[in-house]
Amino acid sequence: xxxxxxxxxxxxxxxxxxxxxxxxxxxxxxxxxxxxxxxxxxxxxxxxxxxxxxxxxxxxxxxxxxxxxxxxxxxxxxxxxxxxxxxxxxxxxxxxxxxxxxxxxxxxxxxxxxxxxxxxxxxxxxxxxxxxxxxxxxxxxxxxxxxxxxxxxxxxxxxxxxxxxxxxxxxxxxxxxxxxxxxxxxxxxxxxxxxxxxxxxxxxxxxxxxxxxxxxxxxxxxxxxxxxxxxxxxxxxxxxxxxxxxxxxxxxxxxxxxxxxxxxxxxxxxxxxxxxxxxxxxxxxxxxxxxxxxxxxxxxxxxxxxxxxxxxxxxxxxxxxxxxxxxxxxxxxxxxxxxxxxxxxxxxxxxxxxxxxxxxxxxxxxxxxxxxxxxxxxxxxxxxxxxxxxxxxxxxxxxxxxxxxxxxxxxxxxxxxxxxxxxxxxxxxxxxxxxxxxxxxxxxxxxxxxxxxxxxxxxxxxxxxxxxxxxxxxxxxxxxxxxxxxxxxxxxxxxxxxxxxxxxxxxxxxxxxxxxxxxxxxxxxxxxxxxxxxxxxxx
Amino acid sequence: xxxxxxxxxxxxxxxxxxxxxxxxxxxxxxxxxxxxxxxxxxxxxxxxxxxxxxxxxxxxxxxxxxxxxxxxxxxxxxxxxxxxxxxxxxxxxxxxxxxxxxxxxxxxxxxxxxxxxxxxxxxxxxxxxxxxxxxxxxxxxxxxxxxxxxxxxxxxxxxxxxxxxxxxxxxxxxxxxxxxxxxxxxxxxxxxxxxxxxxxxxxxxxxxxxxxxxxxxxxxxxxxxxxxxxxxxxxxxxxxxxxxxxxxxxxxxxxxxxxxxxxxxxxxxxxxxxxxxxxxxxxxxxxxxxxxxxxxxxxxxxxxxxxxxxxxxxxxxx
Numbered sequence: 115x116x117x118x119x120x121x122x123x124x125x126x127x128x129x130x131x132x133x134x135x136x137x138x139x140x141x142x143x144x145x146x147x148x149x150x151x152x153x154x155x156x157x158x159x160x161x162x163x164x165x166x167x168x169x170x171x172x173x174x175x176x177x178x179x180x181x182x183x184x185x186x187x188x189x190x191x192x193x194x195x196x197x198x199x200x201x202x203x204x205x206x207x208x209x210x211x212x213x214x215x216x217x218x219x220x221x222x223x224x225x226x227x228x229x230x231x232x233x234x235x236x237x238x239x240x241x242x243x244x245x246x247x248x249x250x251x252x253x254x255x256x257x258x259x260x261x262x263x264x265x266x267x268x269x270x271x272x273x274x275x276x277x278x279x280x281x282x283x284x285x286x287x288x289x290x291x292x293x294x295x296x297x298x299x300x301x302x303x304x305x306x307x308x309x310x311x312x313x314x315x316x317x318x319x320x321x322x323x324x325x326x327x328x329x330x331x332x333x334x335x336x337x338x339x340x341x342x343x344x345x346x347x348x349x350x351x352x353x354x355x356x357x358x359x360x361x362x363x364x365x366x367x368x369x370x371x372x373x374x375x376x377x378x379x380x381x382x383x384x385x386x387x388x389x390x391x392x393x394x395x396x397x398x399x400x401x402x403x404x405x406x407x408x409x410x411x412x413x414x415x416x417x418x419x420x421x422x423x424x425x426x427x428x429x430x431x432x433x434x435x436x437x438x439x440x441x442x443x444x445x446x447x448x449x450x451x452x453x454x455x456x457x458x459x460x461x462x463x464x465x466x467x468x469x470x471x472x473x474x475x476x477x478x479x480x481x482x483x484x485x486x487x488x489x490x491x492x493x494x495x496x497x498x499x500x501x502x503x504x505x506x507x508x509x510x511x512x513x514x515x516x517x518x519x520x521x522x523x524x525x526x527x528x529x530x531x532x533x534x535x536x537x538x539x540x541x542x543x544x545x546x547x548x549x550x551x552x553x554x555x556x557x558x559x560x561x562x563x564x565x566x567x568x569x570x571x572x573x574x575x576x577x578x579x580x581x582x583x584x585x586x587x588x589x590x591x592x593x594x595x596x597x598x599x600x601x602x603x604x605x606x607x608x609x610x611x612x613x614x615x616x617x618x619x620x621x622x623x624x625x626x627x628x629x630x631x632x633x634x635x636x637x638x639x640x641x642x643x644x645x646x647x648x649x650x651x652x653x
Numbered sequence: 654x655x656x657x658x659x660x661x662x663x664x665x666x667x668x669x670x671x672x673x674x675x676x677x678x679x680x681x682x683x684x685x686x687x688x689x690x691x692x693x694x695x696x697x698x699x700x701x702x703x704x705x706x707x708x709x710x711x712x713x714x715x716x717x718x719x720x721x722x723x724x725x726x727x728x729x730x731x732x733x734x735x736x737x738x739x740x741x742x743x744x745x746x747x748x749x750x751x752x753x754x755x756x757x758x759x760x761x762x763x764x765x766x767x768x769x770x771x772x773x774x775x776x777x778x779x780x781x782x783x784x785x786x787x788x789x790x791x792x793x794x795x796x797x798x799x800x801x802x803x804x805x806x807x808x809x810x811x812x813x814x815x816x817x818x819x820x821x822x823x824x825x826x827x828x829x830x831x832x833x834x835x836x837x838x839x840x841x842x843x844x845x846x847x848x849x850x851x852x853x854x855x856x857x858x859x860x861x862x863x864x865x866x867x868x869x870x871x872x873x874x875x876x877x878x879x880x881x882x883x884x885x886x887x888x889x890x891x892x893x894x895x896x897x898x899x900x901x902x903x904x905x906x907x908x909x910x911x912x913x914x915x916x917x918x919x920x921x922x923x924x925x926x927x928x929x930x931x932x933x934x935x936x937x938x939x940x941x942x943x944x945x946x947x948x949x950x951x952x953x954x955x956x957x958x959x960x961x962x963x964x965x966x967x968x969x970x971x
Contacts, residue, residue, distance in 0.1 A: 181927060183735050189693050266707055268692045268700045321738055337736050337743050338927060339750075339820060339919035362819060364917045365926065368802075372817040373917070376809055524684070527932055531689035534701050561697050 172646035173358040177370050179384035181363050184321030188269035201638035204308030204326030212406040231296030231588025238287045242350045244311045245331045251286035257312035270559045271303040298590035299552040329354045329642035355645040381624045387446040399623040407637045408457045409545040411615040418571045426481045428610040432471035433478035434515040441616045444503050449618035455549040461591045462553040462599040478515035490518040491540040496529040501543045533569045550635045552590040553599045557581035572611035665949045672945040687734045687932040730939045735931035751920030755905050757840035765848030770855035775879045792849035801842040801915040818917040839916040847901045854897040858890035892962040899955030903948040
């Protein structure tokens with residue numbers, strides 16, 4: 115009866131049909147014939163045939179975790195995007211070999227160190243132009259190294275740059291640097307300091323212009339989204355293979371992984387070790403290990419803490435830590451156990467000394483017993499990265515030998531603030547860099563090791579003298595330098611103001627279509643010779 | 654109406670002033686400062702002090718506050734410590750992305766709320782009603798990060814129908830299809846819980862209306878339930894729902910922080926997150942104050958709209 119009085123059903127049907135048609139149209143529009151995913155996936159399945167020449171062209175998409183920050187432009191080891199701009203838009207005077215500290219030419223074609231180590235003459239290329247067309251000359255070297263010192267940046271070789279007392283730039287293609295004293299790590303500075311265009315320095319400091327001599331030109335930057343570099347066709351070192359490089363800024367490690375898996379990016383820079391292993395061992399992505407750019411995981415110790423001022427307790431910690439478990443389980447075998455900071459290729463590496471402290475629970479217990487009851491020791495760690503798991507392992511290891519530990523989580527900024535301010539009450543977990551350069555650099559440029567003032571509040575005139583001796587020899591691989599490194603090693607192993615856990619590698623995962631990825635000691639990508647097989651892409 | 658609006662403005666200004674003080678103070682209570690974020694773990698205390706001086710952080714607290722407030726009042730938001738560039742430029746870029754995402758989520762939320770509420774109110778079938786209420790409860794109960802992650806895993810990773818994150822490479826206007834594909838998952842993640850909350854408000858309001866004498870009379874005269882709901886009850890149920898909509902939009906803006914992080918959507922939420930981790934005081938201060946301002950304005954707009962729809966409210970204070 116109601117249907118007859120209120121004949122609404124046909125109208126309802128019409129409306130339903132209309133709604134369904136609209137919904138179908140929307141679905142077709144969204145998931146229709148063109149797919150954003152399909153457009154992006156093809157490049158992840160191609161690979162070059164053996165002997166095939168590197169393909170030309172293509173836009174390489176690199177996923178990175180950090181955004182650009184002009185203020186941290188010259189900072190080492192921050193993993194931010196600025197570093198990738200430095201390495202691809204700018205050149206340095208020399209470049210270290212990846213395998214050792216052999217110096218190779220870049221903007222400087224030759225160099226002569228004076229026998230007394232107090233001056234260095236560098237012959238410069240004469241065929242180099244900045245991206246704005248200005249020729250590269252010796253005064254640019256002076257301006258760049260002075261800009262390196264004057265900020266607003268906090269580069270880590272400032273102390274070395276400050277020891278340069280004068281620049282002779284009379285010849286536009288030769289520069290003579292004179293030093294206050296011999297500098298064993300002068301090439302560390304020259305490998306790291308980008309050559310900047312003096313005219314555009316104010317714009318560089320404001321983050322508005324990046325004018326270098328490198329293989330790529332800065333094109334655009336959308337904060338928190340992407341940064342694009344385009345090929346420099348007139349690059350002095352030959353034309354790059356790629357047309358462009360787009361860095362996709364991704365804030366979350368899980369997003370980085372899913373975007374690699376779904377083909378939205380060609381390179382993932384900053385995956386956690388678990389995802390890196392999964393992507394490369396299960397899903398066929400290529401694993402690229404940045405050898406020569408190692409970092410070190412360590413436990414720092416505040417030696418002014420009443421309990422930890424007793425070196426026996428510090429030794430107990432060194433004996434208690436299960437280093438192989440940390441390297442194998444947390445870092446997924448991307449590294450190796452050490453007692454001293456040096457990577458295996460370093461002139462200071464000493465395999466024998468590295469077995470001084472192995473996990474020995476009985477020895478550690480005995481040392482704790484000699485010391486007496488231990489109050490709970492705070493252990494600060496950063497919540498970003500893998501240190502939470504490492505902290506739990508260390509806590510468990512120390513509990514085994516009778517040292518109670520209280521875990522204190524911090525975010526990265528808080529952790530850095532406590533480190534620099536020397537505000538850790540007990541022990542802390544972090545990674546340090548700089549052992550991948552000339553060994554003396556570690557003792558003068560890395561704050562945890564700094565002989566003048568460090569986070570451990572460890573002050574020792576012998577240590578300061580050994581650090582200065584290592585820094586002020588002319589040749590960083592000479593017998594005098596090696597003797598100085600030995601002295602530093604002895605002090606570190608004896609006084610243990612920090613306990614090394616292991617050398618760890620930075621890794622990236624790339625699709626199989628990407629080849630010839632290069633990097634430097636600062637973990638920065640060099641993409642001049644990188645190629646991308648784009649034959650399968652739809653656009 | 655104008656009088657009602659004028660009566661509400663002083664309260665809004667007081668809220669903004671108090672918020673500015675709280676934002677400025679609380680940020681400085683977070684351990685670790687911007688100088689540590691900028692300098693990195695290998696810097697020395699001297700470098701840290703130089704950066705603090707460079708940023709003006711060694712000046713007295715009140716001097717810093719009034720300098721910032723003066724800038725805000727003259728629309729000079731300053732420079733970002735960490736990200737670099739003028740804050741107004743950063744916000745301009747992030748705002749477009751956040752507005753696109755929030756509006757899309759709002760459309761989804763409103764569509765979902767209307768569909769669920771009308772279906773649940775019109776249907777006299779107990780089972781249909783129970784299923785709709787169940788869907789509503791689940792959409793409210795599941796955390797946003799779970800919805801987002803599940804959508805990414807299913808539609809992004811497993812089925813590969815839609816992008817797992819990011820924004821359209823060529824911008825929104827280059828290819829509308831791609832833009833919608835990039836937008837769908839984050840907008841759905843953000844819009845689902847909001848739609849469920851709105852649906853609950855609207856359903857309750859509709860049921861209240863259906864108990865009113867006019868609705869009971871209409872039913873007794875044989876007017877179909879559907880007609881009463883759509884033509885009469887819905888209009889009367891909208892004012893309280895509009896107030897809820899103001900709150901929901903505020904919630905969408907807050908929720909955008911998480912959704913933008915999950916999907917790598919470069920909006921204001923992601924910018925805020927980055928700013929907080931880097932202790933980028935000027936950037937976070939402006940972003941949070943902007944968020945409070947938007948919330949206050951929306952609430953004001955909702956109240957004014959509510960008063961316009963219901964004369965009893967605007968006459969109450971006179």
